[in-house]
Each structure stands twice: as C-alpha cells, then as structure tokens.
Amino acid sequence: xxxxxxxxxxxxxxSAGFTVAISLSQLGKQVALIEARAVGGDCTNVGCVPSxxxxxxxxxxxxxxxxxxAVLATVRHKRDDLRDEETQQVKQTEHLTFFHGTARFVGxxxxxxxxxxxxxxxxxxDNIVIATGSRPTLPKVDGLPSHRTLTNENIFELPTAPAxxxxxxxxxxxxxxxxxxxxLGTRVSIITNTxxxxxxxxxxxxxxxxxxxxxxxxxxxxxxLATHYDEISETLRIKTPQGPVELSGxxxxxxxxxxxxxxxxxxxxxxxxxxxxxxxxxxxxxxxxSVAGIYAIGDVTPTSFWTHSANAQGRRVVQRIAFPWLPxxxxxxxxxxxxxxxxxxxxxxxxPDQIAKKYHPKLIKTLRFELPKTDKGYTEGLTHGFVQxxxxxxxxxxxxxxxxGPRASEMISFFTLAITEGISLYKLFRxxxxxxxxxxxxxxxxxxxxxETLPAFHIExxxxxxxxxxxxxxxxxxxxxxxxxxxxxxxxxxx
Amino acid sequence: xxxxxxxxxxxxxxSAGFTVAISLSQLGKQVALIEARAVGGDCTNVGCVPSxxxxxxxxxxxxxxxxxxAVLATVRHKRDDLRDEETQQVKQTEHLTFFHGTARFVGxxxxxxxxxxxxxxxxxxDNIVIATGSRPTLPKVDGLPSHRTLTNENIFELPTAPAxxxxxxxxxxxxxxxxxxxxLGTRVSIITNTxxxxxxxxxxxxxxxxxxxxxxxxxxxxxxLATHYDEISETLRIKTPQGPVELSGxxxxxxxxxxxxxxxxxxxxxxxxxxxxxxxxxxxxxxxxSVAGIYAIGDVTPTSFWTHSANAQGRRVVQRIAFPWLPxxxxxxxxxxxxxxxxxxxxxxxxPDQIAKKYHPKLIKTLRFELPKTDKGYTEGLTHGFVQxxxxxxxxxxxxxxxxGPRASEMISFFTLAITEGISLYKLFRxxxxxxxxxxxxxxxxxxxxxETLPAFHIExxxxxxxxxxxxxxxxxxxxxxxxxxxxxxxxxxx
Numbered sequence: 004x005x006x007x008x009x010x011x012x013x014x015x016x017x018s019a020g021f022t023v024a025i026s027l028s029q030l031g032k033q034v035a036l037i038e039a040r041a042v043g044g045d046c047t048n049v050g051c052v053p054s055x056x057x058x059x060x061x062x063x064x065x066x067x068x069x070x071x072x073a074v075l076a077t078v079r080h081k082r083d084d085l086r087d088e089e090t091q092q093v094k095q096t097e098h099l100t101f102f103h104g105t106a107r108f109v110g111x112x113x114x115x116x117x118x119x120x121x122x123x124x125x126x127x128x129d130n131i132v133i134a135t136g137s138r139p140t141l142p143k144v145d146g147l148p149s150h151r152t153l154t155n156e157n158i159f160e161l162p163t164a165p166a167x168x169x170x171x172x173x174x175x176x177x178x179x180x181x182x183x184x185x186x187l188g189t190r191v192s193i194i195t196n197t198x199x200x201x202x203x204x205x206x207x208x209x210x211x212x213x214x215x216x217x218x219x220x221x222x223x224x225x226x227x228l229a230t231h232y233d234e235i236s237e238t239l240r241i242k243t244p245q246g247p248v249e250l251s252g253x254x255x256x257x258x259x260x261x262x263x264x265x266x267x268x269x270x271x272x273x274x275x276x277x278x279x280x281x282x283x284x285x286x287x288x289x290x291x292x293s294v295a296g297i298y299a300i301g302d303v304t305p306t307s308f309w310t311h312s313a314n315a316q317g318r319r320v321v322q323r324i325a326f327p328w329l330p331x332x333x334x335x336x337x338x339x340x341x342x343x344x345x346x347x348x349x350x351x352x353x354x355p356d357q358i359a360k361k362y363h364p365k366l367i368k369t370l371r372f373e374l375p376k377t378d379k380g381y382t383e384g385l386t387h388g389f390v391q392x393x394x395x396x397x398x399x400x401x402x403x404x405x406x407x408g409p410r411a412s413e414m415i416s417f418f419t420l421a422i423t424e425g426i427s428l429y430k431l432f433r434x435x436x437x438x439x440x441x442x443x444x445x446x447x448x449x450x451x452x453x454x455e456t457l458p459a460f461h462i463e464x465x466x467x468x469x470x471x472x473x474x475x476x477x478x479x480x481x482x483x484x485x486x487x488x489x490x491x492x493x494x495x496x497x498x
Numbered sequence: 499x500x501x502x503x504x505x506x507x508x509x510x511x512x513s514a515g516f517t518v519a520i521s522l523s524q525l526g527k528q529v530a531l532i533e534a535r536a537v538g539g540d541c542t543n544v545g546c547v548p549s550x551x552x553x554x555x556x557x558x559x560x561x562x563x564x565x566x567x568a569v570l571a572t573v574r575h576k577r578d579d580l581r582d583e584e585t586q587q588v589k590q591t592e593h594l595t596f597f598h599g600t601a602r603f604v605g606x607x608x609x610x611x612x613x614x615x616x617x618x619x620x621x622x623x624d625n626i627v628i629a630t631g632s633r634p635t636l637p638k639v640d641g642l643p644s645h646r647t648l649t650n651e652n653i654f655e656l657p658t659a660p661a662x663x664x665x666x667x668x669x670x671x672x673x674x675x676x677x678x679x680x681x682l683g684t685r686v687s688i689i690t691n692t693x694x695x696x697x698x699x700x701x702x703x704x705x706x707x708x709x710x711x712x713x714x715x716x717x718x719x720x721x722x723l724a725t726h727y728d729e730i731s732e733t734l735r736i737k738t739p740q741g742p743v744e745l746s747g748x749x750x751x752x753x754x755x756x757x758x759x760x761x762x763x764x765x766x767x768x769x770x771x772x773x774x775x776x777x778x779x780x781x782x783x784x785x786x787x788s789v790a791g792i793y794a795i796g797d798v799t800p801t802s803f804w805t806h807s808a809n810a811q812g813r814r815v816v817q818r819i820a821f822p823w824l825p826x827x828x829x830x831x832x833x834x835x836x837x838x839x840x841x842x843x844x845x846x847x848x849x850p851d852q853i854a855k856k857y858h859p860k861l862i863k864t865l866r867f868e869l870p871k872t873d874k875g876y877t878e879g880l881t882h883g884f885v886q887x888x889x890x891x892x893x894x895x896x897x898x899x900x901x902x903g904p905r906a907s908e909m910i911s912f913f914t915l916a917i918t919e920g921i922s923l924y925k926l927f928r929x930x931x932x933x934x935x936x937x938x939x940x941x942x943x944x945x946x947x948x949x950e951t952l953p954a955f956h957i958e959x960x961x962x963x964x965x966x967x968x969x970x971x972x973x974x975x976x977x978x979x980x981x982x983x984x985x986x987x988x989x990x991x992x993x
Binding site (some may be wrong): 018046051052055056059081085309310311312314315336337338339340341349378379381382383384410412413414415416417419420421423424426430431433434435436437438439440441442443445 | 513541546547550551554576580804805806807809810831832833834835836844873874876877878879905907908909910911912914915916918919921925926928929930931932933934935936937938940
C-alpha cells in the first residue's frame with residue numbers, strides 16, 4: 004500500500020464531484036478524484052443524458068412507425084460520446100489526479116482506494132468531498148428474474164423496446180420512461196403504492212398527469228403492489244384495492260421506486276461525520292459536514308435530488324475551498340425541479356403541503372390559469388397544462404409555483420428568479436409577455452390576483468392582520484397548521 | 499344623420515381596441531366600439547392567430563408528406579371560431595355598443611361612422627381611443643396581377659400551398675411564412691432589399707437565421723429588388739448586386755415589406771392631434787395624445803408593433819380612464835418581441851445599435867452562449883441558437899438580451915423580468931436552473947461574466963470610472979458614440 008497527500012480529495016465523479024474536481028483543478032489546486040464506475044456518474048451514464056436523449060428521440064417517433072432499436076442505439080451512442088469526453092477531461096486536466104477504484108474512509112481525513120488491478124492506495128487530504136450519489140432501491144418481487152429486471156442503470160442497454168413494460172413507481176424516472184417507451188410502441192403499465200403519480204408535486208400536477216397517461220394508453224394501478232412474477236407465462240401479479248390483477252405478457256419490469264444514498268458503503272463511521280440513514284449527511288448551506296474539512300454534496304445530502312442542485316452545491320464547495328476568505332453563504336439557493344414527462348412538470352419554491360405547515364390557510368392565495376385557455380394553447384391545440392402560483396394575500400409575495408405544460412422546464416426559471424428576488428405579483432402584473440406564448444398564463448395569474456385583491460383591499464388588510472398574528476403565534480409555539488398531522492411529520496417542518 | 503354621446507369611443511377592435519372596450523364595459527363604463535372589418539383586428543383574423551396555428555400545424559407535417567389543404571383548412575377553422583367568439587363577445591357585453599362601419603373624425607371629439615347599410619351615425623365622446631392599426635405596405639412589382647399577390651390579409655385564404663412562393667421582405671411576417679410554407683412542401687424564395695434577414699434584430703440572430711433558411715432549402719436574395727413578373731411564364735425577375743435573376747415557376751408572391759399606420763384615412767387633421775406620418779401619433783406613456791381625452795394605442799403609436807404591446811398600452815389607457823385618480827404611469831414597460839421562425843428569435847431591452855448610441859463601447863460586455871453546447875441542446879441534437887446578453891461592465895446591469903432557439907419566445911420573459919427589476923448578472927450567477935434545459939445557457943452567460951469580471955476587478959473599476967465619465971460627458975453634450983452616424987440618426991437617439 005502506497006500513500007499520497009492531496010489538498011482535496013473528491014469521492015465520486017458525478018455532477019457534484021465532477022464540478023468540484025474540474026473547477027478546483029482549473030483554479031490551480033491539486034485534486035484527487037476517485038470514481039468506482041464510469042466518469043460522469045448517474046447523470047451522464049444512466050440518468051439525465053440518456054433519458055433526455057431517449058425522450059427527445061422517442062418523441063420524434065410519436066405518431067409514426069417507431070424504430071425503437073435505432074432510437075436506443077442513438078441514445079447509447081450520444082451517451083458514450085459524452086462519457087468519453089468527460090473521461091478524457093478528468094484524465095487530461097492539469098492538477099487533477101484520477102483514480103479508478105472504490106474509496107473507503109479509513110480515518111477522518113484518510114481514504115483507501117481499491118484500484119482496478121486489486122492494489123490499494125491510501126490517500127490523505129486536507130479537504131475531502133463526499134459525492135458518492137445514490138442508487139435505486141430494489142423492492143423484492145417474488146419470482147422476478149434478473150434478466151427481466153430493469154433499473155435506470157441498465158434500461159438504456161435494451162437492444163429494443165419491450166413489448167410490455169411494467170413500471171414499479173411513479174416518480175420522475177418512472178413517469179419519464181413511461182411516456183418515452185409508450186412513444187416507442189411499448190405497452191406500459193405503472194404500478195404505484197401511492198394514491199397519485201408524482202406525489203412530490205402538487206395534486207393538480209398529479210391529476211393532469213393521470214389524464215395524460217390514460218390518454219396515451221398507459222395503465223396506472225394506484226395503491227398497488229407487485230407481488231409475483233411468473234416467468235413461464237410472463238405474468239406479473241399485482242395486489243390492488245380492487246383485488247388481485249394479472250398483467251399478462253410483461254416482458255420487462257422497471258424498478259423506479261425511489262433511491263438510496265450511497266453512504267452505507269464508504270466507511271463513514273471512521274470519520275465522525277454526522278448522518279441520518281434516512282435523510283442523508285448533515286451539511287451546512289455550503290456543504291460542510293460536522294467534521295471540519297469534510298464536505299458532502301449531491302444525492303448524499305438531505306436537500307439535493309437533482310443534477311442542477313448537485314452542481315450548485317459543488318460550486319459552493321469550490322468557493323469555500325478556493326476562496327475561504329470570501330463571506331460565508333446564507334441559506335441554500337432555491338432548487339427548482341423539472342420532470343420531462345409529456346406534459347412536463349416543473350416546481351420551484353414552497354409546495355402547498357409545506358406552505359400549509361408554515362402559514363394560516365387564510366393568508367394564502369392559490370392562483371391558476373389553464374394553458375389551453377391561452378391563445379398560444381389554442382393555436383397549438385393544447386389539451387393539458389397550467390401555471391399555478393402560491394402567494395401571500397395582500398403583499399403578493401410569491402412562495403412557490405408549479406407549471407405543467409410542454410415547456411414547463413424552460414418557463415420555471417422565471418419563477419425561480421421572481422421568488423429569489425422577492426418580486427411580487429403586482430410587479431408581474433405590470434410586465435409584458437410576448438404574444439402568443441404560454442408565458443401569457445403568468446399574466447393571467449397576476450391579473451387574477453390583482454382583480455381579487457384591489458377591490459377588497461380593506462378586507463385583505465384586516466385578514467392579513469388577523470391571520471398573520473395567528474401564524475406568528477403558532478410559530479412561536481413551534482406548532483404548525485396541520486393540527487391532525489402525525490407528530491413526526493410536524494417535527495420535521497417547523498419553519 | 500343621428501347622433502349619440504358616449505363616455506368613451508374606441509375606433510378599432512384589434513388587440514388594442516378590444517382590450518379597452520371590453521375592460522371598460524366590464525367595469526361598468528359605457529363604450530362605443532367601431533370596427534370597419536372583422537372583430538379582433540389583424541391578430542385574430544390575419545395575424546398572430548392564423549399564423550401561429552399555421553406554423554404549429556405545418557411544423558407537425560415537417561418531414562412527412564404534408565397535407566397542405568387540410569392544414570390551411572384547420573387554420574381558417576380555428577381562426578373563424580375565435581373570431582366568432584370575439585364577435586359574440588362585443589355584441590353581448592353589457593355597456594358596450596358595437597358599430598360595424600368606417601369611422602372618421604369630423605371634430606376633435608366627434609366621429610362619423612359610415613355603417614354597412616350606407617347610413618351615417620355621428621358619435622361624440624368624452625374619451626376617444628384611436629386603435630386603427632396598420633396595413634401592409636405594397637411596393638409595386640411591374641406586371642404582377644392581383645390574383646398572384648398575397649399579403650398577410652389573404653395568405654390564409656389559400657386553398658392549398660403554392661408550388662413556389664416568392665416572399666418580398668425578410669421581417670417577422672416574411673420569415674414566419676417562409677418556414678411554415680416550406681414545411682408544407684412549397685419552394686420558397688426570399689427577396690430582401692437589406693443586407694440581412696430580420697434586420698431589426700442583432701446581427702447574430704440574422705446570421706443564425708440565414709444558415710437555418712439555407713439548410714431548409716429556402717433561397718435568400720440580399721440587396722435585391724423584385725422588378726417584373728411575367729404572367730405567361732410565371733417568372734419573377736429580380737435585380738441583385740450580382741446582376742438580374744429570373745425565378746421561374748413563381749405561382750404566388752407574398753408582400754411582407756413593412757407596415758403602414760392607419761392614420762391617413764381617419765380625418766386625424768380634424769382633431770389637432772399631433773402625429774408624424776413616419777413615426778405615428780405622438781403619445782405619452784399612458785397613450786394620451788396632444789389633445790386631452792384622445793388616446794392612441796397599438797400600431798398607430800411610435801412604440802408598439804406587437805399584439806402584446808398593443809394590449810399593454812390598452813391596459814394603461816383603461817386604468818387612466820377608469821381610475822384617473824391612480825398615480826400616473828412612469829415610462830412604458832419593456833416590450834419584448836418574439837418571432838416564430840425556426841428557430842425562434844426573441845429580444846428584449848436595448849439592442850446593440852441602441853446601446854452603441856448610449857454607452858461608450860468599453861463600458862459594455864456582450865456575452866453569448868450557444869444552445870447546442872448546453873447539455874439539453876446536445877440531447878436534442880440542436881444545431882442552432884444562442885443566448886446573448888448585453889450588460890454593463892462591473893455592475894453587471896443587464897441592458898438587453900437576445901435568444902435564438904426553439905423556445906426563445908418562452909425563455910425571453912426571464913430577461914424582461916431581470917431587466918425591469920434591475921437584477922444583475924451576479925444574481926443570475928447564483929440562481930439554479932433546472933437540468934437539462936436550454937435555460938442553462940443563462941447560467942453559462944452569467945458564469946462567463948463573473949469569470950471575466952472578478953479576477954480583474956480593479957481594471958474593471960478603473961475602466962468604469964474612465965468610460966463612464968466619457969459617457970456622461972457625451973450625454974451632456976447630447977451626442978452619441980456613433981461619431982460617423984448620419985446626423986438624422988444621431989438626433990433621434992439622444993438618451
């Protein structure tokens with residue numbers, strides 16, 4: 004075993020770790036980057052890049068006789084090209100030493116790397132950045148053989164589209180793959196143990212997606228559990244509130260039932276770093292763990308579930324390490340999210356369930372305008388989608404926004420900016436939006452707010468005084484407005 | 499001749515006039531609305547609505563065997579439905595009296611309306627709103643018969659796509675129709691007397707569109723003039739710097755060579771309202787003309803060329819008339835613009851030629867990121883497009899932005915908000931954009947700004963002091979920075 008010392012060691016080369024390693028080395032800082040699998044992590048290899056390429060390419064086939072094999076080959080080709088490029092980059096960047104192997108803490112600032120050739124290198128670092136990401140949770144389905152089982156890690160290796168794809172889970176990955184494979188001609192059945200798809204989004208988004216899924220001929224089984232797979236008859240048996248259902252001709256099963264943080268396999272107990280197996284590694288707003296010099300970013304933290312949030316956390320860690328004299332950060336920035344289903348769903352800011360815990364319901368206005376009712380929606384023949392805004396009464400302060408529609412992922416940044424900068428609905432009311440666009444719905448939402456607020460200004464003022472006081476009182480008590488909520492839920496949400 | 503008095507008379511039921519008439523009557527104010535042609539004006543009947551429907555429907559046909567007749571029938575069908583709806587609305591709205599006829603001022607606050615039955619009604623109003631819009635300019639092409647001539651006013655009546663469409667002009671209408679009819683299988687030739695297409699946009703946009711047009715097999719003739727059409731041989735002769743060119747098999751010619759304000763036919767001289775035949779009716783920021791109680795909005799004003807700006811001006815006039823005690827407006831809001839070519843082009847704020855007249859060139863940073871280089875551009879296989887931002891050095895204040903790309907019209911509102919609220923590039927640098935989106939290019943632009951500014955902060959500071967002082971000095975003198983610009987141009991742009 005040989006040892007070396009580096010100012011910074013980064014474990015994991017996904018969106019979070021890649022950002023830190025490349026940025027620091029470009030600033031002239033020595034960095035060791037350790038990756039056990041492919042450079043680029045999930046996003047490049049088994050996440051955003053192949054999935055968004057698939058969604059785009061499959062969408063192009065929508066309504067035609069799809070050539071699934073060609074589409075999947077294109078997906079792999081583009082993915083491989085990008086991975087090769089990123090691999091070259093980590094190998095050729097000055098000040099960056101790349102190790103392909105598995106890292107494990109053997110001390111607070113000490114990591115052992117088992118290299119591909121079986122040898123082990125021991126590295127010490129002044130700073131160690133944990134960016135080991137997550138992996139799919141794998142609920143057991145009795146009788147389901149591994150060659151029938153897909154996760155995001157092998158689905159893009161399919162030579163062609165399966166005849167019938169059962170998807171366990173209805174989060175972003177499950178929904179995106181449902182629409183994409185449907186475009187490729189696959190029969191798709193979604194099995195979810197929840198009462199609605201995409202249950203991290205507001206109910207209105209789930210309702211819209213439910214309709215969109217059914218219109219596309221995708222079956223959804225709610226409150227359902229896949230219990231058994233019969234290999235001979237290719238039958239997946241599921242339990243539903245209406246009794247057992249047998250799905251026949253199921254050739255593949257995609258498990259998209261949540262993610263598990265990669266913090267159990269890296270010897271974290273050697274470091275003294277505080278973490279909770281359920282919520283991840285405790286970090287400050289700039290990624291600092293409970294041990295000075297050890298940082299954690301990306302999926303291993305409690306707040307980041309996305310490539311862009313991992314990247315943003317990485318950027319903050321770079322600033323802390325490279326420019327420690329710069330003023331410390333305030334709270335983490337807003338992380339918007341976007342799911343590339345059809346229609347797309349995008350959220351930013353506080354969601355209705357979070358708002359319900361922080362504010363008296365009488366203080367909140369929910370405003371919504373349907374995209375098909377915009378003139379752009381009319382000219383495009385749009386049938387689904389909306390802009391929905393959660394705002395404080397009277398002041399017009401925007402707390403959160405949800406957009407469901409064909410360009411939701413591009414439209415949401417408008418609200419990230421508005422919420423971050425504290426821009427009220429009164430100001431959005433005075434803004435001019437190009438015609439005809441779906442963004443015109445933002446104007447309609449602001450119009451509705453002003454129309455409902457101004458004529459009743461005195462009532463709004465009285466209500467603000469009354470329910471604002473109640474809200475303040477509740478917060479002083481550490482309580483929330485969801486009186487009936489279970490204690491554990493309330494405890495995690497005190498404002 | 500019979501007479502009546504109305505608190506408000508609105509002449510023209512397009513986007514501007516419709517907004518005022520409907521809003522005021524909904525607020526309980528009596529309004530007379532006069533329309534000589536179809537309710538809804540250009541936008542509903544011969545503008546945005548049919549053109550955007552055509553662009554959408556034709557785009558769906560791209561790459562297939564297009565059914566042009568069906569597409570054009572759909573366009574008319576959707577257009578007619580909307581017009582019928584709007585016609586019903588003006589006829590049925592309480593407090594609103596609709597006159598179908600031609601209006602002409604016969605006094606400052608007096609309008610004679612020649613009705614469809616040949617009779618004349620004389621109306622007087624406390625407020626009169628001029629919203630008569632514009633019509634296409636019609637340069638003469640020798641030998642071109644009227645049944646071969648198209649403008650935006652009759653192009654949507656085509657039963658099917660022409661075999662070869664020559665388009666005179668390369669502004670928004672010409673470009674949008676070029677791409678749409680190309681999608682329908684038409685051979686398209688653009689003849690423009692300018693050195694670049696869409697010459698109201700920054701050069702980079704024109705360059706990108708030039709490439710996109712050629713890739714789609716659309717011929718563009720620059721510095722060119724259509725001189726003669728030969729009906730027998732269906733040949734359009736054009737003059738180009740390279741000599742004469744004969745375009746054969748030209749079955750239709752679309753004239754899209756600019757617009758002319760409808761202010762010459764309404765007896766404006768009876769009112770004393772100040773206007774310039776070239777730049778339109780002089781108005782304050784809330785549409786007030788030089789005569790108290792007479793307002794002008796939409797295409798007849800110097801600043802509005804778009805449905806959304808006409809609508810915004812209408813909203814301001816409504817507020818002035820209905821709530822005169824509310825504080826007067828400051829300057830007009832920013833009017834973004836969007837052209838639905840393929841790729842789309844959207845602009846907001848000051849454009850490079852305007853900036854060049856207001857600021858010393860050393861004070862300005864132009865930042866640009868190519869959309870194909872974003873990861874979203876990569877997964878979508880994008881070949882064109884960019885985000886370009888014009889900002890002040892050091893302060894990072896954004897003066898203007900241009901986006902060229904598939905969702906430019908939806909993305910531009912982000913910059914309308916940022917510029918209106920004075921949000922700097924430093925703040926956009928700290929914002930998190932969903933991954934993968936084209937909006938990620940905004941982050942790249944902000945990154946570039948910060949990367950180029952922070953390490954050289956002292957140089958930036960010195961330059962700001964020096965060139966800022968020069969700028970102030972020039973402005974005091976009423977001069978501009980385009981020393982070589984002709985006097986008439988300079989005079990019209992003093993800051």
